[in-house]
Amino acid sequence: MIHEHEKLDHRVQRWIFKQGWTGLREIQCLAIEPILSEKTDVLISASTAAGKTEAFFLPALSAIAVQETGVGILYVSPLKALINDQDRRLESLSDLLEIPVTPWHGDSSKGRKKKLKASPSGVVLITPESLESLLIRDSDWIRAAFSNLKYIVIDEFHAFIGSERGHHLLSLLHRLEHLIGRLETPIPRVALSATLGELEKVPLSLRPNRSLPCKIVKDTHSTSTLKVQVKGYVNPANLATESSNDAEYTICQDLFKFCRGGNHLVFANSRSRTENIAATLSDFCEEKIVPNEFFPHHGSLSKDLRESLEKRLQQEHYPTTAICTMTLELGIDIGKVNSVIQVTAPHSISSLRQRMGRSGRRGGASILRMLIAEAELTKDSSVIDKLRLELIQSLAMIRLLIGSKWYEPADTSLYHFSTLLHQVLAVTAQWGGIRPEQLFSLLCKDGPFQNVNVENFKALLVHMGKKELITQLGSGELVLGLLGEKLTSHYSFYAVFKTPEEFRIVRGTKSLGTLPVDSLVLEGQHIVFGGKRWKVNDIDSEKKVIYVEHAKGGKPPKFGGAGLNIHDVVRQEMFQILKDGDYKISVGDQKVDFADSAARELFGESVRYFEGAKLSREPLLQAGNTTYIFPWLGDKVVNTIVALLIQHGFEAGAYAGVIEVEKASLESVRSTLLKLASMELPTETELAQQVLEKRIEKFDEFLPESTLSIGYGAKAFDMTNTEAWLKKIKTQTDCLI
């Protein structure tokens, strides 16, 4: 394997030497042979900054270095910013090989696009949406330009997998292979990612029809070390808002201590908390008369503000801490930071892993601090507070991250009907006219929508006809209808995901960012935005602009938001920790304690309550008029149990995975659960029929009710695991009798 690099083009070898590299990394060596073979898909899974991009491009550029004409490599990225980074990173190597690289997205140079149009060759860096636009508007050019295409590479594959946008991408790639006559001899796909759960299942998500095998390349010995600490905080009960005694203020004081003078990332999970923390930390700087080094970074801030902060982080000239949301999670180039701090529990282990990858300078340890505030207990405290579930969830996620290296896998049971409808329109627009059976094989039978059967598809087409999205000609061919024509001819068509309407926040003539309109903003109201406090002067509903001026004090804007989706494995780990009364991680014959004394104290309270209520054996608990159910399973199962109970006349809801059944005795809930365990349960689709608002995705508004129920049912409910849980409850009860 030491001589693998000799298979690379001589100029590529010379370039490697010139970089001063002592040799190739393990994954880079391992990737050479499968990529050069051109006979297999390749999944390259390695941690951040392990050289995944080079692992692909060194051999792939070698393979196309001798290619005369046509685009040889199509690189697909979820972010424009990533395309711009890659364009810069590839410059020296592509210059040496005289291979042109063309970034192709909404904001990229028109001149370079024009040049590629005139003489297509080399590497194209593109977003899925731009590829869609080219397929619809210029498929003849695509057919010619991509006729010699050797590789398709997808960066940050985990950002696509399992989502509407991911299915869009798979459909685009399948349509591309179809267009250039490569269905029989598919173009090898290479997926790059740091955090993929259940690796062996990923190839199916890269190519659902399995027309090529997939080679998995991963680094076998990850040398990176992690240093983790969980700190607990107690939020005093009965406090007036914005008190200097509340937990968030104490957390900010600690953040100031940890971060000042260095480069750090603070992930705060919501834009409003991000804004609050950044403002408080800036205030601390002002009080101490030192330059501010704390800045917010999230999706509603303007590109200018975000980019200047990214640059400041990367240059490392000044100490800088970004308080951020997932905008700094993906691979945009900001260099490594001293440490990562997570305030409030993370939403998934894969995102936690992604965040940790941002820390660890010069091969040193990654440092993660997790700051978790729980409410001070009073006689009115809820069961969820008494169990300290946010802390328990955080501990469970750290154990899964470090102990079992497990990440949430993609949910492959989904239908993605909204995106399927989009693709019916896109393909019809691309071809002008198409027969229904051709559409079905292209999109469902051979394409990525394999969960959709002929009946589902027929129902969809019939409804699309009724809505004038498509029309059937006498010949049987489908063409665009009036509304379909209108939708596909507007640029907003290309993306399959939905964007809420937003107001621009403007100070004088300077745009500070945008705010979703579902939030309440009134004239005279004080808001926090861009890390500073503002007073709203005027709102222009027509132009969708909010005019602001500087102000002191004020409340943050209320950003909108929806539900969580915690996985079964996380909840099972939480149960295990509480049952064992121990969260520590075994390393060799030692146990590593990663919690501070306050977190240990909170954990003790949780375990005492757990044991007192006998929750290790008893899934039900009555407190006053309310009965609680503890399935210790993911939100899909929790949703399913709630829906079943509502069907049986109960008032039920769930919080943090715990089901609350109001005005119900433990015995009445238990007998209903036992009844459910022995009867035939409704299907997920049938359960979805009782849900009133099912239109969530961008094109859901055009779907027939029956199709919506199928899609919603698969997304929200899990009858198989619910049934298994009910049977377990029944067996336990039978044993007791």
Place this chain on the structure above:
DNA sequence: GACCTGCTGCGGTTTG
């Protein structure tokens, strides 16, 4: 009690 991503053609202005 959540987050993020993307898109065109053309008319206008400025610059070489």
